[in-house]
Amino acid sequence: MKILLTIFLFAFGTALMAQSNLVPNSGFDYPLKRKVDVSIFSLRDWESPDDENPADVYSTELKKEHGLPENQYGFVTPLSSPNVAGVRMYSYRDALPRTYLQVKLSSALTAGNKYCVRFNVMLAKLSKYGINNIGMYVSETKPRKNDLEANTIKPQVMDGRNQIFADQFEWDEICGIYEAQGNERYVTIGCFAPTSDFKKDQDYKQLRRPRGYSQLQLRDAYYYIDDISFINVEELGACNCGDEEEQDMKIVYHSNTSEGMEKTPAEELSLINIYFDSDKKLPSSAAGVNDAIKILETNPDIKVRIVGHMDAKEDMANMNDLGMERANSIRDYLVKRGISADRLSVESMRSNAPADDSGTVDSLARNRRVEFKVTE
DSSP: OHHHHHHHHHHHHHHHHHHHOOSTTTTOOSOOSOTTOOBGGGSTTEEOSOSSSOOEEEETTSOGGGBSSEETTEEOOOSSSSEEEEEEEEEGGGOSOOOOEEEEOSSOOOTTOEEEEEEEEEEOTTBSEEESOEEEEEESSOOOHHHHHTTOOOOSEEOTTOOOBOOSSSOEEEEEEEEOOSOOOEEEEEEOSOGGGOOBTTTEEEOOOOTTOOSOOBSEEEEEEEEEEEEEHHHHSOOOOOOHHHHTOOOOOOOOTTTTOOOOHHHHHHHOEEEBOTTOSSBSOSHHHHHHHHHHHHOTTOOEEEEEOOOHHHHHHOSSOHHHHHHHHHHHHHHHTTOOGGGEEEEEOTTSSOSOOSOSHHHHHHHSEEEEEEOO
């Protein structure tokens, strides 16, 4: 009965959100209209301002170059549906045309209303460049191709820090609040800044080819796009795009493996894993830490070694030993909470002892952890 109730509540909440979202087919959920068409025009409701150079679609219904999860640009796991869009935001010296995503909202915007806008991007594995200036343009009429080519359009929704999006393993969310002028009906997603304005390391950076790929990198910044939402803030109550720390959070894994199991205190400690956001040394939740403190407080004879881990992506990109930093942060917190430092030692395994080596996004999250090894 509980399972049925949970399914019902999930379905009800999903339906309510879909009704609130003004972006039709916001997660590219509908089957392709034409399986022989690999452009955005094969997705229901979506189009491109440039018919000659449309954005791409990737789908589990397609094969080879436009398939999922593997395709011509590498590998990507969709957020929620069997389809994602692909957009070329930049190419070296404009050697290739930029592409854009465009959709007509389900209803016109009301002047003065504020809307919470979100969309997700991931840089393709074989792109050589990551860029900033990715945004959404909201307008009453469709932007013209000439305006896009002349770079006269200024997007109203962008990342608050205008950071370079260079993550090729996890989705980044771009979030902002848009105050309507009234009667806007179209949104267009892409990069609207002229290539001449791009400065190395400030607006774009060159990336190494990810480990495991032998194909030549493409001299562009090509992004997958998924899950776009445009919702009245009044319906949500708030639009929490997050501060700098929260915006850096990607996928975080949570587990409670010891719940409901009859174990010794030492075994309970060994089952506790504390998980971390990508590239962070402080844990995403205090739950596991507090569980460890309770066990150590009630068992004063136990000594533990705190072992920190990184995921492979962090190890490849980070010169610091983030595993050791994570272990030290947990040790310092335990000492602050009254656990004697004499009972605690630290160690880092970097990425050499993964909990899951499958290479998926979820596996990366499982590997960003601290665990406890009882020594006495």
